[in-house]
Amino acid sequence: MPCTRRSFNTLAAAASLAALLPGRALSADKPLVLGFSQVGAESEWRTANTESIKSAAKDAGITLKFSDAQQKQENQIKAIRAFIAQKVDVIAFSPVVESGWETVLREAKAAKIPVVLTDRAVNAKDDSLYVTFIGSDFTEEGRKAGRWLVDKMKGNAGPINIVELQGTVGSAPAIDRKKGFEEIIAADPKFKIIRSQTGDFTRAKGKEVMEAFLKAEGKKINVLYAHNDDMAIGAIQAIEEAGMKPAQDITIISIDGVKGAFEAMIAGKLNVSVECSPLLGPQLMAIIKDIKAGKSVPKRIVTEEGIFPMEVAAKEFPKRKY
Numbered sequence: 001m002p003c004t005r006r007s008f009n010t011l012a013a014a015a016s017l018a019a020l021l022p023g024r025a026l027s028a029d030k031p032l033v034l035g036f037s038q039v040g041a042e043s044e045w046r047t048a049n050t051e052s053i054k055s056a057a058k059d060a061g062i063t064l065k066f067s068d069a070q071q072k073q074e075n076q077i078k079a080i081r082a083f084i085a086q087k088v089d090v091i092a093f094s095p096v097v098e099s100g101w102e103t104v105l106r107e108a109k110a111a112k113i114p115v116v117l118t119d120r121a122v123n124a125k126d127d128s129l130y131v132t133f134i135g136s137d138f139t140e141e142g143r144k145a146g147r148w149l150v151d152k153m154k155g156n157a158g159p160i161n162i163v164e165l166q167g168t169v170g171s172a173p174a175i176d177r178k179k180g181f182e183e184i185i186a187a188d189p190k191f192k193i194i195r196s197q198t199g200d201f202t203r204a205k206g207k208e209v210m211e212a213f214l215k216a217e218g219k220k221i222n223v224l225y226a227h228n229d230d231m232a233i234g235a236i237q238a239i240e241e242a243g244m245k246p247a248q249d250i251t252i253i254s255i256d257g258v259k260g261a262f263e264a265m266i267a268g269k270l271n272v273s274v275e276c277s278p279l280l281g282p283q284l285m286a287i288i289k290d291i292k293a294g295k296s297v298p299k300r301i302v303t304e305e306g307i308f309p310m311e312v313a314a315k316e317f318p319k320r321k322y
């Protein structure tokens with residue numbers, strides 16, 4: 001279409017107005033762009049978390065640039081640098097491990113891009129490097145697991161030999177779930193953690209490490225404490241293959257409360273799962289909008305959660321959303 005004088009003038013006027021109101025006039029109907037760096041796809045929890053973030057972004061009209069780090073910190077750092085280069089409005093990420101983030105977070109700060117931590121925390125001393133952290137209290141989850149065990153073993157003189165499947169080495173949930181659990185069982189010397197090793201939050205590793213525990217300790221094992229359901233589910237297979245009855249010969253405690261755990265509880269193979277909600281998407285999108293609107297947001301937002309023993313699993317199952 002030829003550009004007439006009139007349409008040219010209108011265009012020129014619109015352009016000069018935009019120049020007077022930088023950002024505002026242009027960004028009013030421009031969707032916010034969120035760069036999100038996810039840990040990976042290691043567990044049922046993570047799959048539900050990714051789904052929650054993707055669908056919440058869609059519902060909120062936020063454009064999502066999603067990157068999967070396959071459980072590697074270097075991939076997350078690369079993704080964050082790419083988001084900075086693309087000048088996204090907000091960066092959010094779930095840090096695979098706690099340490100080693102200062103440099104890249106300083107780069108985001110220098111570029112004036114707000115950063116939100118979701119699910120897992122960082123241990124950076126300078127908390128001005130991120131706006132807020134939305135996620136569970138992992139230490140409390142460990143305590144809940146410990147309290148359930150103390151109660152279950154009331155009247156049992158012990159010793160009670162525990163094997164522990166830890167989450168990813170250096171990750172906030174592995175560090176804190178261990179700490180919270182130990183804090184509670186330390187009150188009674190009859191509880192002993194006889195083996196503790198990482199299963200990297202996956203079923204395959206959970207099974208493999210449990211096989212090694214069984215080979216080394218056999219019938220001495222009374223309790224398995226797994227930092228997530230997937231590792232417990234892998235371990236259940238190892239226990240059955242060793243000719244033992246999960247949840248009977250070995251009491252099994254895990255964390256997350258995913259559907260797979262409820263199925264295992266209903267089948268009588270898992271004793272209890274402490275809830276950890278992955279449904280962080282809607283809260284994350286709301287916070288992002290608040291940040292961009294210049295509202296002040298709390299530095300820490302804690303997810304509410306419960307605990308589900310096998311006795312209530314069948315009744316609760318239909319209500320589960322992940």
Ligand code: GYE
Pocket residue numbers: 042043044045046119120173201227228229230255256276
């Ligand atoms: O418990 C585990 C996942 O960071 C809370 O990561 C999350 C943990 C979750 O792989 O299943």
